[in-house]
Amino acid sequence: MQADLLFRRAPTDADTAPMTQHDTQHAGKRPPTHDSGYKLLFAHAAMVRDLLRGFMPGAWVGELDLGTLERASGSYVSDDLRDRADDIIWRVRWGQDWLYVYLLLEFQSSVDPWMAVRIQTYLGLLYQDLIRAEQLSVAGRLPPVLPLVLYNGANPWSAAETLEPLIEPAPSLLQAYRPRQGYLLLDEQQIAKAGALPERNLTAALFRLEASRESAAVLDIVRALIDWLRAPEQLGLRRAFAVWLGRVFLPKRLPGVELPPLSDLHEVYQMLADNVESWTDQWKQQGLEQGLEQGLEQGLEQGLEQGLEQGLEQGLEQGREAARHLLLRQVRRRFGPATADQSAAWLAGIRDLGALEELGDQLLIRTDGEAWLNALRERGADPAASNGTAGTAPAEGPQR
DSSP states (O other), X not given: OEEEEEEEEOOOHHHHSOOOHHHHHHGGGSOOOHHHHHHHHTTSXXXXXHHHHHHXXXXXXXXXXXEEEEEOOGGGSOHHHHHHHOOEEEEEEETTEEEEEEEEEEOOSSOOTTHHHHHHHHHHHHHHHHHHTTOOOTTSOOOOEEEEEEEXXXXXXXXXXXXXXXXXXXXXXXXXXXXXXXXXXXEHHHHHHHOXXXXXXXXXXXXXXXXXXXXHHHHHHHHHHHXXXXXXXXXXXXXXXXXXIIIIIHHHHSTTOOOOOOOSHHHHHHHHHHHHHHHHHHHHHHHHHHHHHHHHHHHHHHHHHTOHHHXXXXXXXXXXXXXXXXXXXXXXXXXXXXXXXXXXXXXXXXOOHHHHHHHHHHHHHOOSHHHHHHHHHHXXXXXXXXXXXXXXXXXXXXXX
């Protein structure tokens, strides 16, 4: 058999809105997006090969002849499906027939609760196109399909991974007719945070980049990519990584920083090496601000669902917890575990989100652990005190 890999990006409102004359004239000037950058990367067989080797469960991948991995032509998917979905298809030998591995690349910040429905729709369209093109097995049957969702959002994926939970219970007579379509989810951020990623794996390097929080870590990963992609035939993939880093990844991590055009990983590495010290504080501050904003937003959303008055307090507390967690992690990295342990009790007594944000600024400018602890003591409640009232926000909410 052979396996086909189909990459599809998730549609946005911009995809379905009618194009104006201005849009038509300036379509080529739109900034690149994560999905377009990923499609550039996964247009290379080496990326798809490492994705299969490193992240597919079970031993069946060992039965694939990954040396036969190749891009499929338009005869495997109709122009209608390809034009509407912007798909990329790969195939690889597995026995005497084709095995289709359907990859849906999901790069939106929000989780789609109806992903299983979309997957079933896409697979139905794919099967229809294969029937029209007479791309069937030797026995005249349709190929098996592995649906994959590759997700790189900041929040953990929470949507149902099969259709079953999305459908209301039905009489027993209908049970046999209920669709049970599912998909295999790869949540990049959670995979990277869990650790134990495969070594010398290009897709794992991509996941590490997405989960990185410091410029020094990115520098190490870029250095590894340069070492792994030395062969002349890998020039295209080296350039794809450089373009993605320079036009998508770095602008998101360093807003406001003007970056030169980058088309080679050596250029990316040299630029990072020259600026690692000056960018480190901005990089950390950007991550801290995003974490604070995300924690507050998540907490408020959950709180509103449980009742406005109680929910607001719960939401604010979740935001405070997210801020404390991020601060402690950075303290541990900068000043060591002993200072972090001392900081934990002080931070626990601070209830004002504005004060926690100010401490994030202080963390970046304090030169040693004692200076940081002094800044913390000025704003926090004495952890030895029993009333725990110092450093609290007024009753109506945090001061911003």
